[in-house]
Amino acid sequence: MKSRRRPYAEQRPQDLGGGVWSVPVPIPGNPLGYTLVYAVDSPKGPVLVDAGWNHPDAWQALSGGLSALGLDVSAVSGVVVTHFHPDHAGLAGQVRQASGAWIAMHENDAALVRIMNEHTADEHDDFQSDMLRRAGADPGETRRARAPRPTPPVPPDRELRDGDLVELPGRKLRALHTPGHTPGHICLHLEDADRLFTGDHVLPDITPHIGIYPFDRDDVDPLGDFLDSLDRVGELGPLDALPAHEWIFPDVAARAAQIRHHHEEKLVRLRALLAQRPAPLTIWEVAAMMTWNRPWDELSPVLKGMAAGEAAAHLRALEARGQVRRVAGVDPVRFQALDS
Template sequence: MKKKTRRRPYAEQRPQDLGGGVWSVPVPIPGNPLGYTLVYAVESPRGPVLVDAGWNHPDAWEALSGGLASLGLDVSEVAGVVVTHFHPDHAGLAGQVRDASGAWIAMHESDAALVRLMIEYAASEQDGFQSDMLRRAGADPSEVRDVMGTRPTPPAAPDRELRDGDLVDLQGRKLRAVHTPGHTPGHICLHLEDADRLFTGDHVLPDITPHIGIYPYDRDDIDPLGDFMESLDRVGELVPLELDAIEALPAHEWIFPDVAARAAEIRHHHEEKLDRLRALLAQRPEPLTIWEVAAMMTWNRPWDDLAPMLKGMAAGEAAAHLRALEARGQVRRVSGVDPVRFQALDS
């Protein structure tokens, strides 16, 4: 079993020169157990290019701008921000960096489309979408009210869109986008090919695993967990033949030496989770709602102790695992019922 490494709190983090024209700046996420996002800066003749930007909060902005300054970098000289995915702890400050420096913002086209959709949607439309999604999953009315909370402001829309294999505008370096969907549809890792380093965003983290969910929960036209596991295999194949490993520079926790080994561990974790879920469903003769399945699964604390928002995320993850089993022909969704229900198929 992998030995656990103690996650250092934000107060113990410091900006670092990682060598080879790469720096890291820890940026706090207020009120979040993750603690911080590691924002990276990559040297460029036109000014540094940031990988992610951190949460949109005054304390985070002070940490980002001050951290860059402590490394001899000026936020007003940032040339660009490439966002690994649209979540607020990664994209939140990108707009403020652009305002301060005139930098471009780039992200994968799939996440860019989601950002535009979030900007266009009125709050009332989002509330109606979320409440109906929760009801169809089997949450009772009181749970629907509890789960629905405030949402962060959408991130700034990007100026540039990336596709798999595109090189980021980084003069003198080779920083290539690697599409790794799962955590979000447009999540990307960034391979610094001239240094054999991989900025992994949330795709591969050293100790925890990223949230993989389906929204709305009952979609049957996508398989984000299947996509995620294929993406894990893909990053494991990036290691050149002449090397044993590629160093991973993740957005949370700490830098670690072997992205392929950790990707294989995460894949194994999800395979075991799918096996357990299939066995649980096989023990129940009646079809179950997504909410009932989520309550049966193992989380980092008992279901009844989860905060309402975390129950909503757990249901999204349960839905993704059910969808993966459905895609493999191991469970079926019952047609013509509301809320949607799933049942194990005979082996």
């Protein structure tokens, strides 16, 4: 099926009806192109769902887009962030400066934002280098695969938990904790209109990155969390989905089921690949064996690092299911298939 994705230059602010608007905000240098920021009407001023990347062009697009819809960024009463990534949380601080708005996100992501703000860029580089080394990357790959750290988002004023209502007088906007893409990712159910703001959790044409950081953690299972979260979204039924990227689409439950099936098939293929190898493999070796949108050798070093994070999450999910094991006492960490 041909993708309906269109470049940012073809996007326009839209009145979606029912007191909901969307503003496309560019992401400089990113193939996703833009983040869809939503505004929801409120007697105290509009509440934004996400804010966009912290960049002058993005700020101009957000403030100008709101103005084109008859809204004023200085009147925004709140920003609820679906997750801490910079294309969602980056401009929240500037919106707060312009309007005095509160900022809210899930408590798990709020904790990560505090950690990010407490550490320097050099400490971030050291963390990445050691993580890549333990995954099995050679020294040259370790240097090249480090991603530059974006400016950390500002800490939120309010922390949300699963089931909390966002402050939106006259309406019901409920947080649904959907971890996986980040530990504190939330979808937001506009219950009075049967619409679901899905952030990056459920997108119409692509699937979000599900990684594990550090790669060799054995105390969390982000892919397992993500699959469980897809089931929770599916239980809401065929709601209209308002995602943070690509386009608005109907029947979020059907799309959630498709994404779950995609990952289950990926897990089956990965288990089969490991079963064919007599010796345990590093995370980096496993990532090189997996199927990506381009051949492994054509991926940039930074994308190889992201692929390793996703490979690690799939290995951890298989480990949690008792289908693979990690070899004890080796560095870099290695995994091996267990007999079925």
